[in-house]
Each structure stands twice: as structure tokens, then as C-alpha cells.
Amino acid sequence: MSHINTQYFREYRKKLGFTNQGEAKNFFVAKDIKPLVDYSYIELLNKRLFEIIYKIDNIVVDAIKNDNLKLFCKQNIQSVYEKLKDNQIIVRLNNQGRRPEQVYFSWMRGFIISSYFLNAVSQIFEVDVENIELIGDDDLVNIDTFKRTPKADLQVNLNSNKSIRIEVQSGFQGINDIKQHKVIEAKKIKREQGISSIVIHFDLFNGQVAFVNIDSIEDDSINWITRQQMEGQTVFNIDQNYFIWKLTEEPPKYKDFNDKD
Structure with a gap:
């Protein structure tokens, strides 16, 4: 009986018609077959x-x-x-x-x-829509830059010459979280550029909106959890106290709730 070794493995796969391990693996799991959209x-x-x-x-x-x-x-x-x-x-x-x-x-x-809700954001921060910069990295023509990054979507330049980065996100199932990498990025921006970052989270399932200053979230906050539905990702669960706007009512003004966060 001949000895089984890596040389045999290569020869075996070659007889099957594969030039490398990747081809064989893709074949056996049908990864090379792309479903039609x-x-x-x-x-x-x-x-x-x-x-x-x-x-x-x-x-x-x-x-x-x-x-x-x-x-x-x-x-x-x-x-x-x-x-x-x-x-x-x-x-x-x-x-x-x-x-x-x-x-x-x-x-x-x-x-x-x-x-x-861009118009609502302009009212909340009391700036014209034209003064809201779109700074997100999503690109509709390039798959490499289309993929989401931790970078915020918007930047508001207030009349006081103060800038605030805004991440607008939404939930549709009553689960309201902020991904950890967004908080890490916000703290980096705060540390390097002195710009604060706010997540405006629209809970469309319950008709409420939260405002969270994510660059000030404590690393040891009890709101950090592991979300099994997201393959065990660490997320910041938005406490009910952050929800201060009923979607059926007038949006609040940033100057009125800023001190609370």
C-alpha cells in the first residue's frame, strides 16, 4: 500500500481537474456557481x-x-x-x-x-440643508467604495463655527443598536480633530428617535452587549432614555437637548 502524503493530495486533485486547492474547495461547495439576481x-x-x-x-x-x-x-x-x-x-x-x-x-x-429626514436634520440643528455636508463613503458606481465604512454620513456646520458629524441610522424591528466600529471611529475623530459625532437613530417600528453622542460613550458602559443575531458582534444597545423625539411630533432642537447627552 502506497504512502498517503501531500504529493498524493495534489496528484489526486489534479486528476479531478483542479490546478489548486481553491478551485477544488469552490467546486465542492458550489461557490463557483453564482445565483442570478x-x-x-x-x-x-x-x-x-x-x-x-x-x-x-x-x-x-x-x-x-x-x-x-x-x-x-x-x-x-x-x-x-x-x-x-x-x-x-x-x-x-x-x-x-x-x-x-x-x-x-x-x-x-x-x-x-x-x-x-434630511429636512428634519436641518431643523434640529437650525441650519439650511445646503449647509449639511454629505461625507459618507458610499459610492454608487464602485463596489469597493460602496461597502459601508465607519465614517459618518453627514457633517453639520453650526452658526457658531462648530462642526458635528452625524450618522443617521434606522431600525425596523424594535432592535436599536450602534455598531462598535462606529463608536471607535467617532472617538478617533474627536481625539484627532475635536469634532463630536452624533447618531440619530430612527426606530421606525415604534415611531421614536434617539440622539446619542457616540464619542462620549464609556468603554465599560452596561449598554455594550453581544448581539447573537449579528454573528456575535459587539454593539451599544440604545437605552430608552436616549429616545426623546416622537416621530409624530415636531422634531426637537439640538440646542435644547445637547446638555442632556
Whole structure:
């Protein structure tokens, strides 16, 4: 009986038609077979995105409603979808093994909520929308820069020449967390540039909004937990005390609640 060694392993895989281990592994788990994106399904998901925005717009106060909701949805849903599709980004979306359609829908939900409430952000910080800088790293034409980074979405330049970075995020299941890497990045920005960072978290499931100064979160806070639903990631669970805005009411002013955080 001949000896079994690494040389035999290589010869065996070569007889199967594989030139390296990677090819063999991909073959046996069918990783080389890419599923086709179901664009009919995505069309239904886009319809749901329209419905989400229309439902929200129906219950918020007039001061933050969108003046032309049909145009807003066309620009922020349909046009964005077409751009992602044309640049072959949707087919390459993958997160924790989920299908591209699901990753697309999750990203788009967050994107349209952030876009829709831009007017509310301007009222909260009492600045014109034109003075809100879009500084996030998401790129609709390049998959490498499309992937989310810890960098905040917005930067507000207050009249006092003070700048604040803002991360707008949303929850849809009643689970309200902030990922650890966002807090780490915020503390780095505070330390190196002296700029504070705030997460504005929209809990759309319960109709409430939280404001969290994430650069001041203590490392030993009891709100740090391990979220099993997110493959054991460490997250900061947003305490109910941070939720100070009922979504059906006028948004608060930053100057009125800033000292509380």
C-alpha cells in the first residue's frame, strides 16, 4: 500500500481537474456557481420602499414632509436602483451569506430614510440643508467604495463655527443598536480633530428617535452587549432614555437637548 502524503493530495486533485486547492474547495461547495439576481423580486422590494416612505410621510408633521414625494421616490429609489444595476453592484452584494436582493433592500431602506429626514436634520440643528455636508463613503458606481465604512454620513456646520458629524441610522424591528466600529471611529475623530459625532437613530417600528453622542460613550458602559443575531458582534444597545423625539411630533432642537447627552 502506497504512502498517503501531500504529493498524493495534489496528484489526486489534479486528476479531478483542479490546478489548486481553491478551485477544488469552490467546486465542492458550489461557490463557483453564482445565483442570478431576481430583478422581478427587486421590483417588488422597490415598491415596498415606496410604500414605506409614503406611510412615514403621512404621519410626520407638515414641517418635515417632503414637498414632492413622487419626485423624491424617483430620485432616491428608482434612479439609485438603476445606477446600482447598471454598474453591476447589485449582483456583487453579499453580507453574512445573504442574497444580493436582501442586502440591496436593507441598504436602500437606510439610504431613503437618511435622505427623507434630511429636512428634519436641518431643523434640529437650525441650519439650511445646503449647509449639511454629505461625507459618507458610499459610492454608487464602485463596489469597493460602496461597502459601508465607519465614517459618518453627514457633517453639520453650526452658526457658531462648530462642526458635528452625524450618522443617521434606522431600525425596523424594535432592535436599536450602534455598531462598535462606529463608536471607535467617532472617538478617533474627536481625539484627532475635536469634532463630536452624533447618531440619530430612527426606530421606525415604534415611531421614536434617539440622539446619542457616540464619542462620549464609556468603554465599560452596561449598554455594550453581544448581539447573537449579528454573528456575535459587539454593539451599544440604545437605552430608552436616549429616545426623546416622537416621530409624530415636531422634531426637537439640538440646542435644547445637547446638555442632556
